[in-house]
Amino acid sequence: MPHLRDPLAGLDDVPWESLHHAYGPAVDVPDQLRALRSGEASVRRRALSELSGNVYHQGTRWGASCHAVPFLVALADDPGTPDRAAVAGLLRAVVLGDRRGDALPFDPRPTFAAAEGITDEQVALVERHLEAEDLFEHEEAADLADGVAARWEADAYRAGARHTDRYVRWLTDPDPHVGAYAAEILAWFAPDDTAVTGLVAVPEHPTATRASANLTLGHWPVDSGRIDARLRELLAANAAVVRVTAAVGLAYRLGDRLPDLALDVLTDARVTDVDADVPGWDRSVRGFVALALHRLGLG
Template identity: 50%
Template sequence: MSIPPPADWSRLHHAYGRATDVPGQLAGLADPDPAVRHAAVSALTGNVYHQGTRWPASAHVVAPLVTLLDTPGTPDRVTVLRLLRAVAVGDLPDDRLPFDPAQAFAEADRIGPADERAVIRVLFEEDDPDLDSVADVADAVALRWAADAYRAAARHTRSLLGLLPDPDPTVAAHAAALAVWYPHLPGLPEALTAVPHDRTPARASANLALAHLPGPLTRAERGALSACLGSPDATVRLTAAIATARRRPTALPDEALTILVHADAAEVPGSVPGWSRPLRGHTARALRHLGL
């Protein structure tokens, strides 16, 4: 389906109808008043990410969100990144990594403009909507909207790489956690490897991202993770061990195995910013990957 110009919000729909209120909500994300920003986040999330569902308008908020991230002085950039992640990836769990968009969205690609128009008409335009009339395509149409949002974000992944060295380590952590959903992004492994070892939580998130990339570790990745295994920070050490176990299971250094095996006895932080799975969950998955 051809995408209307981003400014023509009246032609787009979100969860509650025409998307004419979206530009004001996007502007509210940059407002100096925290209350205005909070209201904008709440409204925009409900509109373009309603209960995990993306809508025709969802793909069109990606570029404005990236512009906010690229603009110096934008407040609450972590919140903007969380919203971008919700729009681009939705509720997909990290066990879908490494992510294969062609496989994930295969069913969506059979959907044509007529199917989308039929669903929009039933949801928003008919006084007595007949939901059964679109039951056979509704799920695939929703998947198509999710695919459109994912692909819209793919056009801006260079901006995500630019956030990995951000002075705010929490911003960098969220950027790494989102960038890994685009595993074939040129320069991604190098950018993740280059995150300084003393920048927790950015380094910890970069380690988890490296854990979920396809293929064996490169020499540079091995070097970075090996250095992290000796970090004074427990989170950096553990995430490095997780990444090494996931990507190099047949040649795991003893140091990494020791860190993983003794993680239960250590004080392990709950989670790394940008990742919903607790670190203990990542550790358990790494041990299972090793057959332990």
């Protein structure tokens, strides 16, 4: 059943003209968000590219970025949106930037420490000098630039953190790319019982969602018999990518307490052609196998 609520409701209530992105005032963001609903694929592709360049420019977030997050979430959540997986991918980029799985488990406090104490007035000062292209000619603004950039990143991350309930819901999405992105995004936020339950319950198919869920559960430092039991169960899954990511997850969680069957799955994967890319994750399954074996002292 289609959602009754317009995913772009409230879009014109945001003061985009007073917010900035990579190229100045964010007055073009509303139309780019609207174009993601276009019936023409070329229009959607152009809007996605332009929006990405504006609010996620070479990994940098801006003042407008956090304000785009709830609309990206709502668009990805609405079954009437075309290319929902692409929208989920952009959402992931805006909320998390270029962070790699090596940074998991993620603690936002030290990461965003430089953002503490940055005021709206300081942000506005930096934005003025960025727009005038004279930032490094103004000592105060130049000194504040890193802290302001950290605040933009923190604001985008916190905007994404408000929607973890949606990401859990996407775990059951019929589009495996949407489900896989949702599972990976959840890896970057503090696990709660709802998220753990949702990730454990993901069925073996679609395999992309299940594989992504396995990797997230493996990265979460949660002492949970439910997680370990589910990953052990999946060592017997029909799909190789599910078996292997379950073994990776167990290796991350259990270390030298890894069951023999999981070790067998990992060592077999190292010498066979089992490989895949899991949407949202920065390395292939074979790369995760290598990391898991290295952690076990077998790499």
